[in-house]
Amino acid sequence: MLILRPKLSFEVHVEAEITPDLAEMDLKDVLNFEVYYGKLVKRLGDLFDVETVGEGKRVILEGDFSRVKWIGKGMKDGEIVVRGDVGQHCGAYMEGGKIIVEGNADDWLGTEMRGGEIVVKGNAGNRIGCNFWGEMEGVKGGKIIVEGDVGSYVGEKMVDGYIEVGNAGDFVGTEMKGGVIVVRGNCGYVGWDMKGGEIRVGGRFDLPPSFVEENGVWRGDVNVGGKGVIRKL
């Protein structure tokens, strides 16, 4: 198990593809792991103190990681615990394992993830569980749970998997093809151009006019011949 702590307060974004794989590497290689500080190529050891504590494929991030991007990118197994806030693209392309964020997460959480689980105890930003720009398919599997609130665009072009959030902004499940999105609280528009899958909302929400009510649920988006379902929690 590794514990990472920032050596300085970052003035610009750091791009560090930190995964639990680091916990199984030689400390020398961990310290040499390539990261970017703005446009400068740096070594992990230049920016972070690294402490090895016992066995296990785990990485603990202590301190302010709110400007550190790409944490857990493409990880396949193991666990990352962030004891604070985390930066953008956390858990993007993730395939397995678990990420726990004890603070808040930034935008692009779990983008295009394929499997695994992300739990955020605080709030998260925009485009949670979406696709990157241009890609035709978003999240294809796995689970994202945000205990607090999130911004706009949740689960755009989602194909499969499960996303659960508190309150959300506008455009939940746009162009969704499968999977389940749960908004426990209130949100804006849901399900535009939805082809499949299910959106469940606990509180108030805006329904596009292109959904048809049927046995207490709404089906659509009829504009795209969709068979998506929107229902109240």
Add this chain to the structure above:
Amino acid sequence: MVSLEVRNGFVIDPMNGVFEVKDVFVKDGRIVESLDKPEMVVDAKGKVVVAGGIDVHAHVAGGKINMGRKMRPEEMRYPRFKSDNLRSGVGRVLLTSPAIGYEYARMGYTTVVEPAMPALYSIHTHEELDSIPIVDKMALPLFGNWHFVFKFVKNDEIEKLSNFIAWVLAKTKGFGVKVVNPCGVEAWMFHGNVYSLNDTDPLFGVSPKEVITGLISAIERLKLPHSLHIHCNLLGIPGNYEVTLETIKLTRRFENSERQVMHVTHVQFNSYAGESWKDMSSGAEFVAKEVNRNNVTVDMGQVILGHATTMTADSPFQYELFKIFKTKWSNLDVELETGSGIVPVYYSPKVRVHSLMWAIGLEIGLLVDVDKVVISTDYPNGGPFYSYPYIATLLMSEKFREEEMKRIANVERYSILPSLSEERTLEDVVKMTRVNPARILGLNDRGHLGENAKADLVIYDLPPEPNPRDYESILKALSNPSLVLKDGKIVVKEGRVVKHTWGETIWVKRDYDEELIGDELEDFFNYYTVQRDNYGVPHVRREVVLC
């Protein structure tokens, strides 16, 4: 460095009948007979020395590829070049401009033709061409659906048409005449298309047959270095090989002893038999036969299995594609002259139609006479241009084709490829990538290594007659030239770009009489959104004008 000697290499220079070990001398960017004291000597012992490759058809600049880039930000996630002395370049199949130039140089190509420039967008197209490093460039304006062309053809005013073409080439710094689905794109603006050479456009009542022969007459009259460059009607539609044959036959009434009178581009997409996607089969054999017996040349339009983005001026065809793939689609209308459409595709080895397209391209490459066919993918329609070494290796090695067919859905029922044992030699490939393109474009300063040719020179780590069974070595060597010279400067070493240079933009100038087409030009600027003073390309980075 201004002078250099390439020593002991095996020179393959079919245009000059050279196939032997020979020293090549370079001075001030040109090939010279001999040199007293070369400033640098490159040892090419055990390697082959050839001229730089020439691409006759790749959509590398202008409105379409740029719209493709905007539509497909997902293509831009792939870094390619980030070394200190180069510009950065990214892209999967749709590359940024700097990456296009570098990738061409990296595989030994030094000249490329952008084959579909809407005249109205020529300023943008040249801005982009000016951003493509290393290679020399040309652009072909589109004429096949232009109202003025229709009018001249309708009234049989070939002299006026010739003047109009010369005026457009001068205004747009264009190199030749391109036609895409003649009359069909115009018909599309009325929700239609044309389905034979005798169908007519709804506005002027002219047929593709009249437009094609009218344009050829004008081109031959102007003695343009390049012939008509045509994307045939009904491209990409099963059964279209028949219209391709008919189009080729139109050349019979014309004669030209210097070059072809028609270049049928990405002919793979126009060599389909059958009546629907379900029973589509290969018509390559028929097309190849017709090409071989007429004064016509072709480029392959090979499909590379994987990601691609289709972008043509053929709007109705692009809409058909969109209905099949249901991904993204953009459609463009360029005032009175043309249109275009863009649709992303993924050519899958598991989809029968796609594997068949792959096979048909190779059939064309093997069945058309070796001095009439050029390697191409119609980039980015059939796939990346940087796959040319892969195509060359497939043509050279039956064993490689057998290996590839193992992973590609059953082509044997619909294509004769599995029965073709032809293997192109390395010399054949040099013809298909150097000699033929230079002749087809009417450029005599490249495609060969004779005296005073441009010192665009490539050294491959290959024997002159490589063993086709060892296709892996062939592919590796063709993909990673030991050395590439552009205008006598070393730009690539061992498959790595080492120097950033700027190539030239070549365009063709012919005299025209503005008075003769005065009425039409007045109409032109009455109906276009651009004023006469603002029309045309004011300057390009480095230009060469062929008069």
